[in-house]
Each structure stands twice: as structure tokens, then as C-alpha cells.
Amino acid sequence: MSGISIITIENRRLYPVKAYDTEENNEITPIIDIDSIYDLLNRREKIFFISNQYDQYGRELDNFYGYIGSEDIKALFYVNDEELDRNLSAIMTLSEAAKKWGFSDGSTIRKAIERGKFERHEIKQAGDIWITTYDAMERVFGKIKNEENELIIYDDFESNLYRLFLKDVQRDYLREKVRERNLKENEILYNNIREVLISALVAIRKGNKVIIKNKRSNKTKQVINTERELFVFIELFSRRNLMTELRNNQLLEDFKKI
Structure with a gap:
């Protein structure tokens, strides 16, 4: 629809x-x-x-x-x-896509449109503005320039997020001894997740991009250029049911201290 x-x-x-x-x-x-x-x-x-x-x-x-x-x-x-x-953020204007792929402006993408490089379903014209997606940009232009220098995080990282989410939800319903073991396991999971995201923050502060990719297809799902974009990416974990709200707030507070 x-x-x-x-x-x-x-x-x-x-x-x-x-x-x-x-x-x-x-x-x-x-x-x-x-x-x-x-x-x-x-x-x-x-x-x-x-x-x-x-x-x-x-x-x-x-x-x-x-x-x-x-x-x-x-x-x-x-x-x-x-x-x-x-993914709402997968839809981009050409100027947004140009920044993600490292072009100076959207003219390179417009020329590709004029030459018929994009399939009809991969682009849409809205008045004077064109919009596209990550899948389309990657098919036409390939990997992001100098991708080997950027930090790549594969989306199987989300499986750890979801494991932590389930264990946090179950915690209050466990017997005391099991709960203690669960808490230790949760903290290990949480620290692993935090370390991955800290490495993303460090990469951005060094001027590099963070690229979220699909593990199976190696396709780009999202590109994070700024600290603000990274914080929003983290903030959305609880809304996507990948992290409890309490844990998500803890993670955001930890990041504010870095």
C-alpha cells in the first residue's frame, strides 16, 4: 500500500x-x-x-x-x-546521498540518472528533487570511496542487542541464583555492545565514517557520519525493541561521559 x-x-x-x-x-x-x-x-x-x-x-x-x-x-x-x-533513514535526497558517498554535491548522481544508470524503481522525482536509497547508490556507484579506511559494523551485532533485551526482560522472573548468573551474563553482553559502539565513536572523531552492513549480502544498510547521527542510532535501539528503555538510557548516559 x-x-x-x-x-x-x-x-x-x-x-x-x-x-x-x-x-x-x-x-x-x-x-x-x-x-x-x-x-x-x-x-x-x-x-x-x-x-x-x-x-x-x-x-x-x-x-x-x-x-x-x-x-x-x-x-x-x-x-x-x-x-x-x-528503514525511514534509507530514503535520501541526492544531496544527502552525495555526502554519504563522498561526492562534493549531487551533480554526479544527477548525471548518472540522466544516463539511465538507475532503474526506475530505484529513484523518484518529487518536484525538482530526486530521492534514492542505499541499495540503489551501492548498485550504481559501488562501495563508498575509501571504504577500507572506514569502520564497518555488521548487523549481526544486533543479535547481541536482542539477546541482552530478552535477558533483561526475563531478569525479574528468575529465581535468585539464576538471576545472579543472568546479571553477570547481561553485563558481559552490555560491555561487548558498548565496546563496539565506543569504537564507532572513536572512528567518527577521527573523521571516518561508520558503515552498517548486512552480514550475509555485504550490502550497506546505513552510513553514520557524525556523533549526532551515532547518538540517534543508539537512541532508537529501545524503539526497535532491541534494548529495554532502562538499558538504552544507561548506554546513552555512558556515552555522554566519553
């Missing part, structure tokens, strides 16, 4: 977007397709939108209710639920 999504100038992601004409004969009329939204934006300064709202890393924000004008919109496009479920 597909719906309408918006990337704003501030890089907020709105999805699924519901647009309304609030000025025609004092009635509130829903607008159900992108062409009609563009047509109304050409006739009106702003139109009313209601939507779920996320930041550029996929972190959920307060729901959006309000007016948006064409000058507030970076991209307006159709997206299906499967794409959003995989």
Missing part, C-alpha cells in the same frame, strides 16, 4: 500525509493525489496537512498538524509501507 510522503526544508519526514483544501466554500475537502496537491499549492500560498512526523534519522516526532507552502517542501512523493518499514 502506498501513500504520500513529504521531506521538508528542515529535513523532517512526513508520512502518511493527508492534505486538505480548507478554503473552498468554507468546506474541508481531502486531496488524495500528488497532482492535486501541486495544483492547489500553485493557487494557494499554503495548504493544510496532517501527518505522522519523523526526523531524518527515522526518530518519531510529535504528529504534524498545520499549513505548509511550496517553499517549505523539499520533496513530495509516493512511498509504500514496505519501504518505510525497512
